[in-house]
Ligand SMILES: Nc1ncnc2c1ncn2[C@@H]1O[C@H](COP(=O)(O)OP(=O)(O)OP(=O)(O)O)[C@@H](O)[C@H]1O
């Protein structure tokens with residue numbers, strides 16, 4: 001008994017219990033049209049046994065494989081197996097459910113599916129973490145997962161699902177808003193870096209400036225996001241109307257400009273704060289030696305302070321990027337574009353699928369950015385830490 | 389020649405360095421010794437203008453340092469910081485090559501110099517070149533710090549407790565190496581220590597500091613035989629004074645004709661070693677050799693005479 005227990009993976013056990021519970025929850029929802037709430041259907045009722053038996057079995061076997069603590073690769077395989085089972089159930093049952101229902105009927109994944117998806121992804125992450133992949137390997141894994149996702153979506157396997165139906169009727173708009181979203185998140189990041197690095201470096205050298213700047217930026221950070229986006233409307237509206245030429249370059253109360261500015265303001269604190277912290281983290285003795293050997297202030301900054309502070313500075317950029325990918329959704333509210341457009345349209349029409357069309361890609365984007373930036377930070381941290 | 393002229397540094401109301409004047413001859417080793425907080429580091433840092441003097445000036449070969457841009461001045465002066473101050477993100481090679489890099493030496497020149505210095509400090513270049521400072525022992529870090537200060541072959545070298553973290557054996561070796569390098573290159577060295585032993589064995593002249601003031605500046609023998617104040621006498625240690633003095637005199641100076649039994653002493657050994665050998669073997673006299681052949685003997689009597697000569 002003891003022997004068996006020590007071979008069980010504690011997270012794997014948790015995932016198995018949660019997974020079995022999730023199997024009892026509705027796996028899919030069938031609705032008469034895109035507005036009304038639908039009926040939940042549990043996994044073993046979504047189609048005939050020819051489809052449900054292998055699907056449910058794959059999910060359960062996947063959960064079981066996750067239980068083995070000693071064999072990490074088996075747990076990883078279990079996650080892949082489970083995910084394949086989920087995909088099988090979803091793609092096979094959707095057309096069948098639709099043929100039984102009316103013309104405007106919609107099928108979508110329900111709570112049970114989402115829970116199982118999260119559980120298998122956590123299982124995968126747990127197993128991968130135990131394998132301790134290097135930074136490059138992690139980037140490769142990330143792209144493999146993304147490629148698999150694109151492949152599945154592109155194959156049409158899931159095209160009967162309501163989210164993808166929303167997608168196919170808005171294909172062009174989706175990619176426009178995707179670009180807009182990236183433009184908002186990365187554009188504001190770039191602008192924040194352009195302003196924040198020099199400002200941070202100045203603050204590092206002048207304690208007075210630092211004392212004045214950081215509290216102001218902290219205050220900006222405390223403004224609730226909806227209020228911030230709302231505030232931009234009158235301010236930029238006024239600028240657009242009074243400053244000659246401002247309207248010509250797109251400055252107006254609503255649209256891209258106010259959303260961009262709001263994101264930029266939120267980004268400044270992490271960039272400036274982490275730049276200051278990164279530069280201040282230089283060991284005093286190293287700085288003193290740099291001075292003693294005749295480095296100019298500029299050489300000290302470029303050769304000693306910046307390289308040593310880089311991990312902290314990049315961590316600031318990581319915070320900003322992930323934060324802005326999420327916050328950019330709110331731009332949809334003031335006509336700034338991005339995935340928020342779908343979210344707010346969906347909210348207006350109480351069309352859940354439309355909300356998901358905006359929300360799901362945002363989540364994937366934020367996760368991807370977080371993992372990539374973490375990898376980057378780790379790469380710059382490769383220098384051994386000073387032990388003395 | 390370095391002339392330090394009435395140099396003072398005041399922090400708040402305290403004079404960390406108080407009207408210090410001294411002249412350092414080119415090609416000599418000057419050791420600044422004193423208790424903790426006596427202003428040694430501050431004095432040293434005013435020479436390469438890491439610290440601006442409150443008053444007074446420093447002249448190097450007649451030129452006041454205040455007329456030279458600080459960073460250009462510092463590139464000409466080697467500086468080994470207290471601790472080691474190595475760059476944690478650079479390899480040993482890049483650390484040592486830092487000043488040559490600033491002076492725009494070619495890659496090959498820098499690499500050759502790095503290997504030369506590592507070898508000089510008994511660190512195998514192939515093994516240590518690409519390590520990071522965190523991957524070295526404290527003593528190795530300190531040696532790399534000294535090597536970095538030597539890298540561009542500066543005429544003037546400022547060293548702040550460069551051998552503090554070394555064990556006695558390596559420390560003696562490092563001191564001998566430094567002496568050797570200095571003699572070969574004819575560089576001028578100002579070295580800070582709080583160890584009187586090190587000051588006496590290494591310095592051509594010793595500067596004793598106390599509470600920011602220079603209390604005595606003289607050759608080691610004079611510091612031992614005629615300490616200017618009680619403080620200096622204390623630093624030297626009254627009891628050991630004759631022994632310290634003997635350690636500065638070589639056997640060659642007191643060889644007398646005659647024969648003796650026992651293990652021979654080379655004439656380059658110090659009288660302190662000779663005394664110790666006599667006591668150990670119980671002999672009143674021991675043979676002395678020059679280049680391996682016996683040329684005479686050293687007697688306890690002669691040693692005793694030299695030890696008392698300055699009293
Ligand atoms: N930046 C500073 N601000 C205020 N006081 C200072 C500063 N630097 C040094 N001091 C003071 O000046 C005095 C001399 O300091 P210094 O570092 O020169 O001593 P030191 O002889 O090198 O001592 P140690 O052997 O401990 O290194 C000390 O009393 C110290 O507290």
Ligand SMILES: [Mg+2]
Nearest residue numbers: 428429470548
């Ligand atoms: Mg000191």
